[in-house]
Amino acid sequence: MFNEQDLRQISDHGLTVEKVEKQIADFVSGFPSLNVKSAASVGDGIVKMCDAETFKYREIYASASKTAKVAKFVPASGAATRMFKDLFAYLSDGVENTVVEKTLANKEKFAFAEKLNGSLKEGADGRAVISGIIDGELGYGSKPKGMILFHSYPDGARTAFEEHLCEGAAYASCNGEVKIHFTVSPEHINGFKVLADEDVARCSKKYGVKYDISFSVQKSSTDTIAVDNDNKPFRNDDGTLLFRPAGHGALIENLNEIDADLIFIKNIDNVTTDALREETILYKKVLAGVLLEAMGQARCHLLKMDNGEADLHEVMSFVENKLCVQLPANWSVLPEKELAERLRGVLNRPFRVCGMVKNEGEPGGGPFWAYNTDGTVSLQIAESSQIGAEDKELMKASTHFNPVDLVCGVKNYKGEKFDLREYVDPETGFISSKSKSGRELKALELPGLWNGAMSKWNTLFVEVPVSTFTPVKVVTDLLRPQHQPTK
Secondary structure (H helix, E strand, C coil): CCCHHHHHHHHHCCCCHHHHHHHHHHHHHCCCCCCEEEECEECEEEECCCHHHHHHHHHHHHHHCCCCCEEEEEECCCECCHHHHHHHHHHHHCCCCHHHHHHHHCHHHCCCHHHHHHHCCCCCCHHHHHHHHHCCCCCHHHCEHHHCEEECCCCCCEEHHHHHHHHHHHHCEECCEEEEEEECCHHHHHHHHHHHHHHHHHHHHHHCCEEEEEEECCCHHHCEECECCCCCECECCCCCECEECCCHHHHHHHHCCCCCCEEEEECCCCCCCHHHCHHHHHHHHHHHHHHHHHHHHHHHHHHHHHCCCCCHHHHHHHHHHCCCCECCHHHHHCCHHHHHHHHHHHHCCCEEEEEEEECCCCCCCEEEEEECCCCCEEEEEECHHHCCHHHHHHHHHCCEECCCEEEEECECCCCCECCHHHHCCHHHCEEEEEEECCEEEEEEECCCCCCHHHCCCEEEEEECCHHHCCCCCCHHHHHCHHHCCCC
16 A cells, blocks of 8 residues: 555654554554443533632642642644634625624724734725735734734734733742643744743842743654545645645544643633733632542542551442442452452542533533443543534533633642553544545545543543633634723
8 A cells, every 4th residue: 555655754754554544444444333222411420610619629629739630731733724714715805794894893993903004005994904914914814822912902913922921920920930831833933932032030029030941842652644535645736645644533542641740731812801801810720620529539549558457338329429430230240359440440540620611602522421432431521523413402401511611630649640542532532524736536534633542531520610721713802802901
């Protein structure tokens, strides 16, 4: 199937022939749907906090954060092309659409208005304005979201990147140091480093903290081969194989290299203004407190098991009631040694606590109870592409959705780092249809970072206010109150 040039190309990507052949086999066989039992809801997999509980968990985190290594992980490699797709369409066909009309009517309300106006000639028409945003001095059509000016303030406009620095200072600080890691695309890493040089000094002075800002790119060894409609390797016009980045699930490799006890994960475009950030900060601390409590209790059980002092029925109760892992009935009659080993396997694995927002029509995956291969049932985040046709009604019935608001514990009860790659479910990838040079192809995406890539983690869901979810998917989302100056 592969010639000498192919073999060199495969090797240059850090891949093996066996791995590429496995990818092609996945195209042929496809991926099974997630075996879901039911949608999670408040009281059934999702915890809704009262004021006393939010205070309790905030204080747990406040105490632990004095010594724990804390980091913030921000996937920021995505280009803003989809954010401006309606503007691109207008420049292509000349037909105004709703987004273009709204953009032109509210041009002065965007944080980038001053910079845009300075680049336009006097009396510029609508087409010149839209072109100025996409192709002109702003050049937003080819930049990642992190570099776009999102919010206006009296002392100047801020990019989404800078807003993460501001936000991080409020909850991701340990001994006065804020550690934030951004995953970026290779072509933009230098631009982000320039932004960091400009913003870190300003934010350090404003918040009285030091920043440890780092960047990484998606590893080429996580790329996947593309195939044609006959599942044969897709070849470029020059005869070379086509490899493609395998989606955000590949970032489990980047996350695996972060040295921290707690890692907050949040998308680059999900930020709001200083005036509306209070609930976001509170619930970040609450999620971390829930994580610390659960991991601490699991650690106590594991240490007792090490010393032969554990009450296994008590451990089973903890696993089911606190960790939300439903155990098969036959586990209770297993020999004690076998039961202990199975329970150890449940307790000693990465932890995550995920914020869940009430479903108000925003796109995104949802929280579900799902069956696992070991017979247990646990909480999982599922994207619509993972849900089979027979379970689509469950997706529609879901009361909450996933805003990508996670806190992760990635060290075991002895303080050693987990190898996160061992907790991925490889059967949760998916296949999408793409094209290149006018030819159709099929692309393979790895299990998503917060669903399949974390499938074998202990997962807890906590309801968070909708005010903590302020994504920018379309340029006119920046006109929403969450992104506008407070009057």
